[in-house]
Amino acid sequence: MAHHNLHTVVRFEFLRTLKKKSFWVSTLIVPVVVGIVFGLVSFSGNSASKSVSAQENAAVTFSYLDESGLISDKLGQDSGGTPVTDRQVAIDAVRAGASEAFIYVPQSPARTAIQVYGKDLGLFESAKYSAVATRMIAVAVKDKVNSPELTALAAGKVSFTQTMFKDGKVSGGIFAVIPPLLFLGLFYLVILFLGNQILNSTVEEKENRVTEMILTTLNPTTLIIGKILAILATGAVQMLTVGVPAAVGFVLLRGHAGIPDISLAALVPEPSAMIVGALLLTGGFILFSAALVAIGSVMPTAKDANGMFGTIVIMMFVPLYAVPLILSDPGSRVVQIFTYFPFSAPVTAMLRNGLGSLSGIEATIVITELFILGAAAIAVAVKLFRHGSIQYTSKVRLRTALSRR
Amino acid sequence: MTITPQHGPAISVSGFRMNFGNRTVIEDLTFDVQRGETFGFLGSNGSGKTTTLRALLGIYRATSGTLHVDGKPFTPENGGKLGYLPEERGLYKKEPVLDVMVYFGQLKGLSRQAARVWSLAYLERVELADKSGTRLDRLSGGQQQKIQLGVTIMSDPELLILDEPTKGFDPVNRRLLMDIIDEQKAGGATIVMVTHQMEEVERLCDRVLLLKDGKAEAYGTVSEVQARYGTRTATVVFTGTLPEDPSYAVLQFRHGDARSESGADLALTEDADGAELLRHLIGRGLQVSSFTTSRTSLEDIFLRIYGAGSQTLEGAL
Numbered sequence: 001m002a003h004h005n006l007h008t009v010v011r012f013e014f015l016r017t018l019k020k021k022s023f024w025v026s027t028l029i030v031p032v033v034v035g036i037v038f039g040l041v042s043f044s045g046n047s048a049s050k051s052v053s054a055q056e057n058a059a060v061t062f063s064y065l066d067e068s069g070l071i072s073d074k075l076g077q078d079s080g081g082t083p084v085t086d087r088q089v090a091i092d093a094v095r096a097g098a099s100e101a102f103i104y105v106p107q108s109p110a111r112t113a114i115q116v117y118g119k120d121l122g123l124f125e126s127a128k129y130s131a132v133a134t135r136m137i138a139v140a141v142k143d144k145v146n147s148p149e150l151t152a153l154a155a156g157k158v159s160f161t162q163t164m165f166k167d168g169k170v171s172g173g174i175f176a177v178i179p180p181l182l183f184l185g186l187f188y189l190v191i192l193f194l195g196n197q198i199l200n201s202t203v204e205e206k207e208n209r210v211t212e213m214i215l216t217t218l219n220p221t222t223l224i225i226g227k228i229l230a231i232l233a234t235g236a237v238q239m240l241t242v243g244v245p246a247a248v249g250f251v252l253l254r255g256h257a258g259i260p261d262i263s264l265a266a267l268v269p270e271p272s273a274m275i276v277g278a279l280l281l282t283g284g285f286i287l288f289s290a291a292l293v294a295i296g297s298v299m300p301t302a303k304d305a306n307g308m309f310g311t312i313v314i315m316m317f318v319p320l321y322a323v324p325l326i327l328s329d330p331g332s333r334v335v336q337i338f339t340y341f342p343f344s345a346p347v348t349a350m351l352r353n354g355l356g357s358l359s360g361i362e363a364t365i366v367i368t369e370l371f372i373l374g375a376a377a378i379a380v381a382v383k384l385f386r387h388g389s390i391q392y393t394s395k396v397r398l399r400t401a402l403s404r405r
Numbered sequence: 406m407t408i409t410p411q412h413g414p415a416i417s418v419s420g421f422r423m424n425f426g427n428r429t430v431i432e433d434l435t436f437d438v439q440r441g442e443t444f445g446f447l448g449s450n451g452s453g454k455t456t457t458l459r460a461l462l463g464i465y466r467a468t469s470g471t472l473h474v475d476g477k478p479f480t481p482e483n484g485g486k487l488g489y490l491p492e493e494r495g496l497y498k499k500e501p502v503l504d505v506m507v508y509f510g511q512l513k514g515l516s517r518q519a520a521r522v523w524s525l526a527y528l529e530r531v532e533l534a535d536k537s538g539t540r541l542d543r544l545s546g547g548q549q550q551k552i553q554l555g556v557t558i559m560s561d562p563e564l565l566i567l568d569e570p571t572k573g574f575d576p577v578n579r580r581l582l583m584d585i586i587d588e589q590k591a592g593g594a595t596i597v598m599v600t601h602q603m604e605e606v607e608r609l610c611d612r613v614l615l616l617k618d619g620k621a622e623a624y625g626t627v628s629e630v631q632a633r634y635g636t637r638t639a640t641v642v643f644t645g646t647l648p649e650d651p652s653y654a655v656l657q658f659r660h661g662d663a664r665s666e667s668g669a670d671l672a673l674t675e676d677a678d679g680a681e682l683l684r685h686l687i688g689r690g691l692q693v694s695s696f697t698t699s700r701t702s703l704e705d706i707f708l709r710i711y712g713a714g715s716q717t718l719e720g721a722l
Contacts, residue, residue: 008511016500209495213556216462216489217512218481386464 005218009226010233013201017234027238031245060132062101062118063090068109070140079136091117101129109137179269181354183277187346191288191316194235196309198289201227202296202385203305220382228289276353276363283370284346288312290377291343297384315343319351330357339366342373413476415440415564415595416461421470423456423619430456431619434470438612443586443596445606445627448616449711454599455492455568457616462489462566474564486513488562488589492569492599494553498542502528502552505541506559513560520559527555531581546573554582558589565589568599583609603704613703615710622710627703634709635701637673639682642666642695650685652677666694673698 017023064071064081076083081103084090093099094117101118114137118129142151163170202224205211214223292312299305319326319338326335330352338348339362349366352358358366416438423431431453438444448454459465461472463479472478474487496505503524510520528534531551533544541549550573558565570586571579586609590596600606606613606627613630615623623630639653644666647655653671661667673682679698686693 004514005512008508012504012508016497016504204497208498209493210497211495212459212462212464212491212493213489213496213509215464216479216481216487217509 006222006226006229009218009223010230013227013230014233017230018237023234027241031242034246060101060128062103062129062132063093063099064103064105065090066105067107068105070109070144071105071136072140072143075136075140075143079132081136094118101132103129103133103136105133105137175266176268176270176273177354177356179267180273180277181350183281184347184350184354187281187284187350188316189239190232190235190285192313193238194231195288195292195312196306197231197234198228199292199296199305199309200302201231202293203299203302205385206297207301215386220385221378224293224378224382224385228293272360273353273356276358276367277350279367280346280350280353280363280370283367283374284350286374287342287346287370287377288316290374290381294377294381294384297381312343316347319344319348322348323351326351326357327355330355340369342369345370414438415475416444416597417471417473417476418457418461419471421457421460421472422468423453423460423465424468429619431460434616434619434621436614436621436624438595438597440595441593442611443590443598443609445610445613446597446599446616447601447606447613447707452616452711453619454616458491458566458568458597458599462487486560486563488557488559488565488594490554490557490565490567490570492572494550494573496541496549496553496556499540501538502533502541502544503537506552506556509556510559515560523559524555527559531555547575547578550574551578551581554585558585561592562589562594564595564597566597569601570598571600571602571605603702603707607703615707617710623706628700631700631703631706632675634706637675637677637698637700639671639673639679639696639698640668641671641686641693642668643686644692644694645690647691648686648689650682652682652685 060080062081063084064076065084065087066076071081073083084102087104090099090102090104094102097119101116104115104117106112106114114133116129116133118126120126121128141154142148145151145154205214205223214220292309295308295312296305299308322334322338325332326338326348329335335348335352338344339352339358345366349358349363353363414437418437419435421431421434422429434453434457446454446457456465460467461474461479479487497508500508503521506524506527507517507520510523511517515523525534525537528537533548533551536544536548541552544552554570557567565586567586570582574582583605586596586598590609596609598606598610610627612626613623614621615630623634625633638656641647644661647658647667647669651674653673655669656672657670659668673679679696683693683696686696
């Protein structure tokens with residue numbers, strides 16, 4: 001009967017959400033807006049790139065004074081420059097509008113800044129004077145070195161491969177870090193997208209005055225678990241709706257339109273880190289969703305309940321302030337506290353798991369803690385729902401509620 | 406589904422006490438409801454009726470005492486077939502009527518198809534067939550009440566608990582409700598009814614319990630309660646001299662004259678028998694042209710009990 005009822009609750013809650021227009025509007029608006037923004041950014045990116053390119057090749061008439069001796073007369077002439085001997089006169093000419101621009105190359109351009117004076121053509125357009133100066137210096141250095149290879153190396157254009165070892169085996173490096181960190185991203189997505197729904201799921205029973213009918217027909221644990229499962233299912237539908245077009249877009253446009261060219265085949269999912277990540281995600285979700293249900297049960301209206309959601313979100317983001325410490329000193333007291341404090345534990349432990357600084361013992365303790373506290377939180381949530389949901393108009397006193405059935 | 410034992414009372418409450426904080430709402434309440442009977446649970450507002458029902462159904466935890474349904478504490482799993490119409494009405498208001506009915510039907514153990522068939526038939530009966538796809542919050546209050554009643558009686562409940570069932574019903578729908586209660590009673594259901602409609606209690610209930618200030622003020626059959634709290638009267642129209650007799654006391658006397666007979670209202674003692682008294686009066690030479698007996702109505706008794714001094718507990722819950 002309980003199993004039958006769980007299935008009935010999940011089905012009812014899932015289907016009624018899917019039948020709502022507002023669900024589809026809120027789900028589809030994200031990929032549509034992202035698509036539009038992406039298109040606009042891509043378009044403006046192309047335009048900007050063309051403009052920059054045009055600037056770099058723009059013909060500029062200017063005067064110059066080279067005290068470094070790097071710029072030959074031919075190079076200056078080919079670049080559109082006219083050599084001068086008096087720096088101040090040249091600057092005054094630009095100020096008076098008699099000259100478009102003046103470039104002053106000091107004796108040691110590596111130590112002292114090259115000075116560019118020009119007619120103000122606006123922030124973007126005026127950058128062409130610096131572009132000309134840079135191009136002129138680059139060509140001058142190339143001519144002096146007389147080796148394209150050395151010139152490239154001097155410009156820092158160096159590529160290299162890196163091989164790291166862990167426990168005697170080649171470790172995946174950054175490509176091994178990304179897969180377990182996906183659980184952290186998923187955790188944030190689930191709580192941020194679905195947290196409000198979970199919070200309001202039991203408030204609805206109270207607002208509709210349906211609690212007494214429910215409590216005499218159905219075990220409240222079944223109701224609450226059923227509601228959470230249904231919300232997870234609707235969340236999966238949302239993520240598929242957003243994720244499938246995003247994945248297709250990534251595969252088709254990878255390396256174009258500003259999308260990074262990362263090969264998914266390069267990712268190295270380490271089984272142990274993936275298992276720990278999945279367990280931390282599950283335990284964290286159980287704990288947070290039970291806490292949200294409990295809050296919803298003691299609040300008289302959805303408006304009151306929503307105010308508490310911010311607190312939960314803050315608790316999720318607090319560990320991010322300690323990221324530098326998590327990276328540099330995972331054994332520090334602050335990181336240890338964040339690792340074991342129930343509401344910061346999922347994020348901190350998932351971060352450390354991804355970065356490879358969560359030991360097996362620590363992982364076991366945190367996972368066990370999350371599951372035990374999650375189960376306890378569900379029991380408390382059920383108790384609060386039993387008592388709190390028939391307090392139709394008032395906020396429930398925790399002490400009173402927990403001392404009752 | 407739990408197999409319901411066919412012996413013992415359907416409901417048994419013993420030594421039930423309920424405190425909210427320092428306030429005692431129910432004090433040492435004991436009663437039972439037999440299988441198949443219709444039981445009236447009466448009392449003024451705030452006298453503790455709803456609290457008792459909620460404690461009986463496991464929504465509240467009793468401070469002390471035992472409250473059993475079918476011989477054990479109620480849980481949704483072992484409660485058998487319960488139909489409960491709570492005082493605080495409500496369903497999923499933003500959902501279509503049929504979806505909500507089918508949902509509750511399934512939770513009560515019906516298959517989806519059976520719940521659908523039953524719901525459509527019920528909607529037809531209560532003239533809401535065209536509203537099956539309409540959201541509940543777009544129905545009138547009375548129409549919503551009908552849906553709530555339908556959800557309550559789905560799956561042929563063996564125990565029907567109705568907390569103020571006529572609240573919000575117009576006279577026509579009240580008639581419909583009474584017909585449905587009659588049908589459930591005829592079908593063998595045990596019915597517990599909280600109501601302030603005393604004529605309904607007199608018509609429907611086998612036994613009643615009157616709760617006052619958290620205590621049972623009266624408990625028994627309607628006749629027993631009337632006998633205890635009311636008076637039985639006889640109105641007699643006659644010619645002759647009214648004899649004195651220990652079985653009655655004269656409440657009011659009207660002397661006859663040449664054009665009219667004498668008349669008297671008599672308060673009968675508890676063990677007095679109307680027919681016996683009539684024979685006795687005729688035997689004593691009285692020429693009786695009219696003799697009728699009546700009892701004090703339950704409504705009058707209710708007013709007498711709760712009219713003054715009843716402690717209001719509203720707000721304590």
